[in-house]
Amino acid sequence: MTIASLVNRWRNPSALPGFGLSLGFTVFYLSAIVLIPLAALVVRPWSIGFGGFWHVLTDHRVMAALRLSFGGAAVAAAINAVTGPIVAWVLVRYRFPGRRLLDALVDLPFALPTAVAGIALSTLYAPQGWLGEIAGRFGVKVAYTPLGVIVALTFIGLPFVVRTLQPVLADLSLDAEEAAATLGASRLQTLWRVVLPTVLPSLITGATLAFARAVGEYGSVIFIAGNLPGISEIAPLLIVIKLEQYDYVGAAAIGVVMLAASFVLILALNLVQNWAQSRR
Amino acid sequence: MSLVVDSIIKRFERFPALNGVSFTAPSGTFLALLGPSGSGKTTLLRILGGLEFPDGGTVRFADLDWLAVPARDRRAGFVFQQYALFQHMTVSQNVGFGLSVRPRRQRPSRSEIARRVEELLALVQLEGFGRRYPSQLSGGQRQRVALARALAIEPRMLLLDEPFGALDAKVRKELRSWLRALHERMGITTVFVTHDQDEAFALADLVAIMNAGKIEQFGTPDEVRRSPKTPFVAEFLETEQPPKPIYRLGGTRPGG
């Protein structure tokens, strides 16, 4: 009776069969493919001790790469935080021919392989590219500079913001907007002071998702980036270079930083969700 | 083949849904579990059906340690509150399901299954509805399909969880008398959960009035009405309507 009651406290027994089998398989598969390999990453850098780990990270080239990856991702997420809501609003509230097509297109960066996006963006913004040429006339160089990195990261981040906002905007009841109107607010005032604050948690979530994706992005960026050490080299590329030089520890060190950033972001996202729930 | 329930205890987290429930019902009885929501009646029903497991107590039925028998082997036909019909199967496929999943040796042939399904559909007055899908049926019709499906497995016990709750008054009354007639015909031990007194007293041979996980009173409808044993029972019976003569369905019953 005691073992049974201990198990019962862990889970409410059910008449449905297959729990042990499905859970067992799930945990096994999860550990083998995800958890154990991640453990390998986390353990590796410490083989040279904390001092060595710190030394690797504070190397000038590594710092520059981290700065570019994180900084570029932040700028791109910020841009998407502005354009994303507008796109989402148009898709949710306006009716016009081709709206469905526009809606489907937003998923393009999700569906398009990153290498394809990478070479397309690189050619597009290169000095002789369709857009690169136009930028050139204003004296702005996009490809092979940090600006190119930002452009690429904006491309892949846009769907995150739009898709996170869409269902929330669609679910908004019109009461609040109607009330604002009866109180004399203009539409723009209503949008800015009534609608936006309501969807703010989702906007932050979307922007954070875009940021998280952008920090680790590789394929879309390396073609347009220029990859000059210390200037236009992103952190993931540095990992690849170190691996090619068999510097496993160095690669792992950068990898751990990026993994830690991912965890922090997941945590932040959970906090934002909790904050959003408590507001209701 | 009486049903003997002894000191059943069930806790959800720390909430005691059932706090020592015991009763005995002779074979073939129509027993109603009557009480307000939260009294534990559905939990008790699910334990009888094998869909929940108690933390203490025993149940004996058909000379078996009932709790040791897995749900799929109990042949306890369960009619769910929300019908739980298989949405993507036709009415015939729903009704025949219990027969089609029997182990090979005990499984009837396809034509035999079809014949039995037709029989059952006629019994529940849904002839010709075999090829429709649940989404094409009204609430009352779905309920009858659910009943036919449970009857198809030749159950030793029939368990109904507020089966008429979602239906309008007229349909409810019709189904009530029809269910009682069915019970008289088939004589299966039936346990019926409801919060509606009129329904319980019109249908049942025995009534268990439940409150907060305990049985407050157990007896025939007349006994319970004439001599309520606890203040709760007295109050519960008075809250609905002023007492009126009980029109028992299905003819003569002792105590009528």
Next chain:
Amino acid sequence: MRRRSATQDHPLTRTLFSLIAIGVVAVFLVLPLAMVFSQALARGAGVALKAVVEPDALSAIRLTLLTAAVAVPLNAVFGIAASWAIAKFDFKGRQLLTTFIDLPFSISPVVSGLIYVLIFGLQGWLGPTMREWDIKVIFALPGIVLATMFVTFPFVARELIPLMADQGRGEEEAAVSLGASGLQTFLRVTLPNIKWGLLYGVLLCNARAMGEFGAVSVVSGHIRGLTNTMPLHVEVLYNDYQFVGAFAVASLLALLAIVTLVLKSLLEWRFADEIAATHRH
């Protein structure tokens, strides 16, 4: 008299927002796509076609298809098992399990490949062991499949868990009360209810599996004709300044993306209810 409802934007606002939205999508999203096809056909369809059927390209296509054929079904089986355990049962640690399953989504593709190098590479945990047994994982097919499995790991599970949770246990309990075994219950009651959600998850899983670049790039070694998937082949050609060839192969991948988007939209449109649960962030 203004006939605009109180919750409709001013026509000027509508025009401005619409232009911005269309402009953003056109410039940031459509132009790159258009670029792929226009560059591929820059010297005519014939040249593009030749680049696609050339031996290294063909073996890249083969490798991509093979990788997906292994990774996608395995992750689909996992997704089904995980969602059955998580959605149909009550136990402590469900939330933690779900968070772990979502992990690969938040991790950089390069890191996803790195972890397998750290285990199977020459200096990895199992590196020497693999060398002893003459098993090649890194710079060979198994490594590519593993890395692909990692990055596409959550797709089916993420789709099915909310869906099955939403559908509840009622029908399964009814089936069990009628005498069905676990397998019968799953095959005849659960599976038909989740089939469109499953298809949707598999579709997304496959698109990612065939298009994965970063993770595969790390473990593959870029050996032409042997360990290059289509995305890697695109990179190799591009870095060799063979632009038409690169864009021609890229076009195939872009076509895959378009087909995926079309099927995705179709499923969302027609079977919204049956895949509904997920889109509720």
